[in-house]
Every structure is written in C-alpha cells, then in structure tokens.
Amino acid sequence: MSDEPKGHRRAVLVALAANVAVGVSKLLGFLLTGSVALLAECLHSLADSGNQGLLLLGARRARAAPTQERPFGRGRERYFWAFVVGLILFGLGGVVSIIEGVRKLGDPSHGVDHAAVALTLIGVAALFEASSLRVGVRAARRSIRPGAGLWQGLRESRDPEVAVVVYEDTGALIGLALAASGIGASALTDNGVFDAAATIAIGMLLCGIATRLTIEMHSLLIGEPATALDLERIRSAVSSVDGVASILNLRTEHIGPDDLLVCVKVAFSEPVDFDGLIRVIDEIEAGVVAAVPATLTCYVEPDRRDSRRIGKVWT
Structure with missing residues (x-):
C-alpha cells in the first residue's frame, strides 16, 4: 500500500495552521465588534480546523498494513473521514450560521x-487563507490528469484531502468577502441588517460546499473505478504483453486514493501450456503495477477468445 503523498499532507497541515490563526483573529473581531458575520466566519474556521484534524487522522489510519480481517487495508478511511468533514462543515458551519443570521x-x-478593526482582521485572515489555497492548488495540480482544468480535475480525482482543502479555502475567501461586504454596509448605513444578511449568505455558502463534498465522498466510499487515464494505461499494459490475444473484461475499484484493485479477464493466444500461462499472467501483473503504481492488487483470469463472452459479467 502506497503512502499518502507528502504534498497532500503538507497542504492539510498548512490549511490547519492557517485556519487556527484565522479563527483566532475572527474571534477577536467578533468580541470587539459584535459582528455576527465574523462569528459565522469564526465557526467556519473552527469547523475547518476540526476537518483538517480528521483528514490527518484518516490518512494515518489508512496507512495501516493489511490484516486478516482487512486484507485490502484501510484505504477507505480517508474517504470516510472526508465524508464526515462534509457533514461537520454543513452542521457546525452552515446551519448554525444561518440560524444566527x-x-x-x-x-x-x-x-x-x-x-x-473588523475589516482589518478580515484582510489579515484573507492573506492566511490565500496562502493556504495556493499550497492546496499546487498539490491538486500534481494529482490531477494533464490538461484537465482545476475544478474538473478535482471532480475526477480520487484524493479527498486536496479537494477538501481547495473547496474549504475557496469557500473561506468567498465567505470573508461576504463578511466584509456585510460589515461595511452596516457601518455605512448604521443598520445591522446587512451584517445579519451576510451571515445567512455565509451559512448558505458553507452548506453548498458541504453538500458538494458529501456527494463526492459518498461516491468514493461506495466505490469508484480507476480514472479514464489509468484505465487506458492498464489496457495498454495488458495488451502489450506477448501472449495476450485480447481483453475480455476489465474491472477496477479504488480501495483508497492510492490503492487500486484491478481484475482483468484475458483471452490468451492459443495454444499455450501451463508454464506459458503463468509467465503471461506474471508479466500482466508486473506491467499493470508499472503503468499504474497505485495498483494494490491485480487479479488475472485467463480464458479463450470467444466473441460471445466479451464484456459479459463473470465470477
């Protein structure tokens, strides 16, 4: 089982440090100004800080070696805790902010x-969030397929940590802009309704981000196949092995972001003896792992070429 990419861990740690610093500044701002928009943003940072802690916990637990009880390891821990992150962001950050607003x-x-004072603190918080977002975007671009846009790549990615960091930090910057608008309008008009409205808008923003994260992590928890690029690499690796006539069926599933289960049904060139069969299977397995290093296990089922069996479900 591969270790969690160091760039992803760094992105989470930077986001955690930024959220703690930002949360303290927002709390001070709320205590000094009484702005509920800053209180909503403080809850946002509190939720984000807890979320980063959960992501680090999930990543550590996911590195546990396979056991008899869990022969494929605990890679899905990263998906589970990222799913919990979405629920916390929705409940603690979004719903509470809307109620307070x-x-x-x-x-x-x-x-x-x-x-x-409030606007100054918001500006300082924006600098921290922007720095964290920059680190997260850099890590994201290293993990998404070449040529894909950032948001499309995040939707396709099987790595939960970077997606969470980018979504959270983007939402935080938008939330700070909403808070600044509400506080500024309230100060200019001497009417607190704008501050309250900004608080509600921040809560709705958090609920939207949380819903998106929860949907994506739910899909990963249920099980998603390899990306289109990795599927193409697997097919190419299998087809290039001498002795393979065709691929009858191919199934993949991510047990974790860096742990891929590959099952391939292959028609062999005939005739082939037992030793030749073993050799071809070994070469297929080695080729798949070389083409897609995230491969945790590759199972190869030999069969004969028969057009009636191509694409059929098999056991």
Whole structure:
C-alpha cells in the first residue's frame, strides 16, 4: 500500500495552521465588534480546523498494513473521514450560521462596532487563507490528469484531502468577502441588517460546499473505478504483453486514493501450456503495477477468445 503523498499532507497541515490563526483573529473581531458575520466566519474556521484534524487522522489510519480481517487495508478511511468533514462543515458551519443570521435579522438593536478593526482582521485572515489555497492548488495540480482544468480535475480525482482543502479555502475567501461586504454596509448605513444578511449568505455558502463534498465522498466510499487515464494505461499494459490475444473484461475499484484493485479477464493466444500461462499472467501483473503504481492488487483470469463472452459479467 502506497503512502499518502507528502504534498497532500503538507497542504492539510498548512490549511490547519492557517485556519487556527484565522479563527483566532475572527474571534477577536467578533468580541470587539459584535459582528455576527465574523462569528459565522469564526465557526467556519473552527469547523475547518476540526476537518483538517480528521483528514490527518484518516490518512494515518489508512496507512495501516493489511490484516486478516482487512486484507485490502484501510484505504477507505480517508474517504470516510472526508465524508464526515462534509457533514461537520454543513452542521457546525452552515446551519448554525444561518440560524444566527436569522436571529439577528429580527433584532433591531443589532449593530457593528469598530468596523475598521473588523475589516482589518478580515484582510489579515484573507492573506492566511490565500496562502493556504495556493499550497492546496499546487498539490491538486500534481494529482490531477494533464490538461484537465482545476475544478474538473478535482471532480475526477480520487484524493479527498486536496479537494477538501481547495473547496474549504475557496469557500473561506468567498465567505470573508461576504463578511466584509456585510460589515461595511452596516457601518455605512448604521443598520445591522446587512451584517445579519451576510451571515445567512455565509451559512448558505458553507452548506453548498458541504453538500458538494458529501456527494463526492459518498461516491468514493461506495466505490469508484480507476480514472479514464489509468484505465487506458492498464489496457495498454495488458495488451502489450506477448501472449495476450485480447481483453475480455476489465474491472477496477479504488480501495483508497492510492490503492487500486484491478481484475482483468484475458483471452490468451492459443495454444499455450501451463508454464506459458503463468509467465503471461506474471508479466500482466508486473506491467499493470508499472503503468499504474497505485495498483494494490491485480487479479488475472485467463480464458479463450470467444466473441460471445466479451464484456459479459463473470465470477
């Protein structure tokens, strides 16, 4: 089982450090100004910090060696904890922010004090978030297929940590912009309704990001095949082995981001003796692992070429 890429771990650690620093600055801003938009952003950072901790926990548990009880290891731990991250972001960050914003919306006495201080703190927080996002984007571009755009690549990627970091940091920057707009408008008009409305908007933003993350991680938990690029590499590696007549069927599933299960049904050139069969199977397995290093296990089932059997389900 391959180790978690170091770039991904660094992206999570940088995001964790940034969220702790940002969360402290937002909390100070809320205490000084009474802005519920800053309180919503503080909850956002608190949720994000917990999320990074869960991602690190999942990555550490996923590195456990296979056992008799779990012969394919615990690679899906990374998907599970990323799924939990989405739920926490939705519940703690989004729903609570919306509730607080609605509550303050009906409070005519609500206002924002020391708006300049709040906006300064938001600017500092934006610098931290932008730095974290930069690291996350760099790590993401190393893991997505060549030629794919960032967002398309993240949707196709089987790595949960970088996707979570990029989504969270992007959402954080948008949330800071919403908070700044609400605080600035409230200060200019002396009407706290804008601050409350910004809080609701931040909550809706967090719920949207959390929903997207939860859907993607749910799909990965259920099981997704290799990417189109890896499937092409596997087919090429198998077809290039001397003695392979054709690929009758190919199935793959990600047990974890870096752990791929490959099952291939192959028609062999005839005639072939037993020793030749073993040789071809060994070469197929070695070729697949060389072409796609994430391959955890490759199973090869030999068969004879028969057009009636191509693409059929087999056991």
